[in-house]
Amino acid sequence: MSGRLPGWAALALAASLALTGCTDKDDQARAKGGARAGGSLPNIVLISIDTLRADHLGCYGYERKTSPRIDRLAAEGALFENMISSTSWTLPAHAALFTGLADSVHGCLDMDQRLDESRVTLAERLKAVGYATVGFFSGPAMHSIFGIAQGFDQYADCTSFASMTMKTLASGRSLDGGEIRQAAHADITNPRVYQEVQSWLRQNQHRPFFLFIHMWDVHADYIPPPPYDRMFDPDYEGPVTGKDFATDSSINADMPERDLRHLIALYDGEIAWTDHHVGMILDDLDTLGLRQSTIVTLLSDHGDEHFEHGLKGHRKTLYDEVIRVPLIIRYPGQVPPGRRLAEQARMIDVLPTLLDLAGLPSTNDVMGHSLTPLFSGGKLAGDTLAISELFSEGRRLRSFRRLDRKVIYIAGTQRARGYNLLADPGEQVPLTANSPWGKLMIEDARLGNKWLADFQKIVKPVSVASGELPENVRRQLESLGYIGASGQGGGQTDSP
Ligand SMILES: [Zn+2]
Secondary structure, three states: OOOOOOOOOHHHHHHHHHHHOOOOHHHHHHHHHOOOOHHHOOEEEEEEEOOOOHHHOHHHOOOOOOOHHHHHHHHHOEEEEEEEOOOOOHHHHHHHHHHOOOHHHHOOOOOOOOOOOOOOOHHHHHHHOOOEEEEEEOOHHHOHHHOOOOOOOEEEEOOOOHHHHHHHHHOOOOOOHHHHHHHHHHOOOHHHHHHHHHHHHHHHOOOOEEEEEEEOOOOOOOOOOOOOOOOOOOOOOOOOOOOOOOOOOOOOOOOOHHHHHHHHHHHHHHHHHHHHHHHHHHHHHHHOOOOOOEEEEEEOOOOOEEOOOOOEEOOOOOOHHHHEEOEEEEOOOOOOOOEEEEEEEEHHHHHHHHHHHOOOOOOOOOOOOOOHHHHHOOOOOOOOOEEEEEEEOOEEEEEEEOOOEEEEEEOOOOOEEEEEOOOOOOOOOOOOOOOOHHHHHHHHHHHHHHHHHHHHHHOOOOOHHHHOOOHHHHHHHHHHOOOOOOOOHHHOOOOO
């Protein structure tokens, strides 16, 4: 494992790298990825389970048995108890995962933007040193049109409405935004994702590979197939079905407590259904003899709100129910089994951690730091302040979180709410202005904003002009229903 410079101290080195003038992106990826011989590289399997709250997994202390296979994976590797996403929805979170950059630095903040070609992704770094790279995605915000397929040899659409979209386009009709959202929310994709992964693994097991798997079914609607639909609430006879989660007005903050309990039981059923498929993928790795040579990482992009703060779904707030996600890493011989780590980990830390575990040189053009020192009882090289951001659908929020405290600002203003996470982990009682924690939180925000500003000097900012979508991409997004004709986010009632 290579040592890493502290993230903030690395700025100077990154600046000098920039001055040496790597202009070609492939050279850049090679330089940053190193040139180690391909033979000894471990495989990397990265599983992202969309909309999975950490606190609904057995290994994170949940009382229901939602996740026997994920729990076993955690027992075989390391579990991060405090993993914080960069945002509360799919696209920017995955852009942060793939680049190691905070959302306002990678610049892909909303669905009328795409990840700029100048960003160097994890897949590009791994491809540059000889990895086969493949991704399977199953939700609309992961479409290659948003620029996040950079570096993948193959990036496959496992949504069931992909064929519907193509048929509609071929017929000359534009797909309505409501149609695609409804189809996405009703979609059940785990079997298709699993079949694709299984087939790909059988054909590509002999070369070091990076396999990214995006699993969608935990995302609303909450409609797990039998027996998972009745697994956690078999006696319920009420009206809640889990369908139309976003648009059904009877699913609201004042709904009967019994119905809400059933809704959450259905969410848990989706987790168990997904856990079953995760287990099959892990079994296949064993069958193919790949367990020892493969780093398996499992995480989520964000959680979901169940009215803890009066709202449902995600992409609305930055409370912990939407930004605290699981992170589990298994790599036999390198990551000690059963290790539980309390330190705060962040979405931006995953890329440098995986490079480090793979024995590849560290890179200085990312904001995160490697978490690997924790596996041997060491200390992290940099600050663990977690920044989460939400600049979408009219919301402009930025939070600064440490293990014991969190402050959420309306970006660009002094309006903020702070919480003592030790006394109030549910973030129900905002601290008063004269709280002794106030000064600490203001300092957290100052440090965090300076960090973002400093990195925006290092990583070439995407200008407003270049961040705008090319006309052909805009038209395609409109026809897919992702954005309205005005190109401003489509006014969705819920988020992909
Ligand atoms: Zn998501």
